[in-house]
Amino acid sequence: MNIVFGIIVGIFVLMGLIVAHELGHFIAARRNGVTVKEFGICFPPRALAWIKGKDGKWHRIPKKDWDKPQKSLVLSLNWLPIGGFCSMDGESDADTRKGTFGAATFWQKTKILFAGVAANWLVAFLILTVLAFTGMPHFVDNQFTIKGDTNVSPGIVTVKSVVENSPATKAGFKEGDQILRAAPNPDCLADQNCSEATDIVDATSVTSFNKAHTESLVYYNVWRDNAEIQLAATLNNDEAPYLLGVSMSQNGQALYRSTWSAPLVGAVTTVQLTGATFEGLGTLLWNLCSGIISQASFDDGTREQGREAIGAAGDSVSGPVGIIGTIFPAFTQAGPTNVAFLAALISVSLACINVIPIPALDGGRWLLIAIYRLLHKKLTKATEERIVSRAFIILLALIVIITILDITRLF
Numbered sequence: 001m002n003i004v005f006g007i008i009v010g011i012f013v014l015m016g017l018i019v020a021h022e023l024g025h026f027i028a029a030r031r032n033g034v035t036v037k038e039f040g041i042c043f044p045p046r047a048l049a050w051i052k053g054k055d056g057k058w059h060r061i062p063k064k065d066w067d068k069p070q071k072s073l074v075l076s077l078n079w080l081p082i083g084g085f086c087s088m089d090g091e092s093d094a095d096t097r098k099g100t101f102g103a104a105t106f107w108q109k110t111k112i113l114f115a116g117v118a119a120n121w122l123v124a125f126l127i128l129t130v131l132a133f134t135g136m137p138h139f140v141d142n143q144f145t146i147k148g149d150t151n152v153s154p155g156i157v158t159v160k161s162v163v164e165n166s167p168a169t170k171a172g173f174k175e176g177d178q179i180l181r182a183a184p185n186p187d188c189l190a191d192q193n194c195s196e197a198t199d200i201v202d203a204t205s206v207t208s209f210n211k212a213h214t215e216s217l218v219y220y221n222v223w224r225d226n227a228e229i230q231l232a233a234t235l236n237n238d239e240a241p242y243l244l245g246v247s248m249s250q251n252g253q254a255l256y257r258s259t260w261s262a263p264l265v266g267a268v269t270t271v272q273l274t275g276a277t278f279e280g281l282g283t284l285l286w287n288l289c290s291g292i293i294s295q296a297s298f299d300d301g302t303r304e305q306g307r308e309a310i311g312a313a314g315d316s317v318s319g320p321v322g323i324i325g326t327i328f329p330a331f332t333q334a335g336p337t338n339v340a341f342l343a344a345l346i347s348v349s350l351a352c353i354n355v356i357p358i359p360a361l362d363g364g365r366w367l368l369i370a371i372y373r374l375l376h377k378k379l380t381k382a383t384e385e386r387i388v389s390r391a392f393i394i395l396l397a398l399i400v401i402i403t404i405l406d407i408t409r410l411f
Helices: 002-031 106-134 167-171 186-190 203-212 262-294 300-315 320-334 336-355 362-374 381-410
Strands: 036-052 058-060 074-088 151-153 156-162 178-183 217-224 227-234 246-251 255-257
Touching (some): 002 106, 002 320, 106 336, 178 186, 186 217, 203 246, 336 362, 362 381
Antiparallel strands (some): 151 255, 156 246
16 A cells, blocks of 8 residues: 555656646746747646636636637646646747747747756755755765754664674674764763764764774764663774674654755755766766677676676666656655655756757757757758657657666566
């Protein structure tokens, strides 16, 4: 039942984010004098449709009139829950009729094409700003906070087991200990203002502290038998299989709350997620390209490394089936806060993907128009349709491959 609910939540969130993207195009087109023929929620076949009459009110269009050309904007609700669309008049760059996309200036086209990207970044910023007020989970390394305006609700980090003959064993760690605070010296543990001390809000806090103090004598405040005690351990080096030698469990999630700085936290976190997304896309493309090229090598080891790189590329990407069928059910089970953060992350991802210069996407269409402008050549409708359609076929093929991988992972 949880999986079904998670899938339903995933469908609505993805649909909402795509509709927000198309709404960005819609607003920009109308503000720049381009006629929008239809704005649709979901994809055809059509379920309901409305048109604005001369009286200024919206009227439902009878089904028998759906195929007739309409003189003003049509709002439609359709059956396939896979997003939405904004149908502009004369979407070819070569169209010169007044009120068409083609007749708009280059700057107006730039604003229209990138308005969807801006809408997705704006949605992410708004979600993250609200989360900064109500409680923001941390999924990004060094995720931004302002120390003077951050109240942390920590999770409870408990020692599940202790490795024999490890630094943890020698320090006296026991199963059931709750790790509260860590510092490189005992005086710092007692000083709440000590910048070198780390408050343990989640299991990652322990591992991050240990990585920063390898081969050093460090100290931990631990809650045991209704009392707080102090333990000292000399950590192993980076080459050892473990630094401290404990396995941990976490009850609850650390949430970071802000007040006046919430909008700033929302904005900077959006930038951080954008940077992480572009970095991930770059790694994906590198693994994919290098892996494919290496298959032409005569060396077995090189070809094997290439196969591993291709496998890593496949494992690092997920399509609609994987997002809706796997990721959303897991995040839904973790609670609404995590779902909201995931929605912000996907919104940022949609923005970043649409910036990529592939002609079937917003950034690619803009680049295609810009290149022809720079070359002082006319971009004919036939040429544009040929380039965009071929790019769309390639994009569709990639989506099919990713969907097959998603289904394989599911079953």
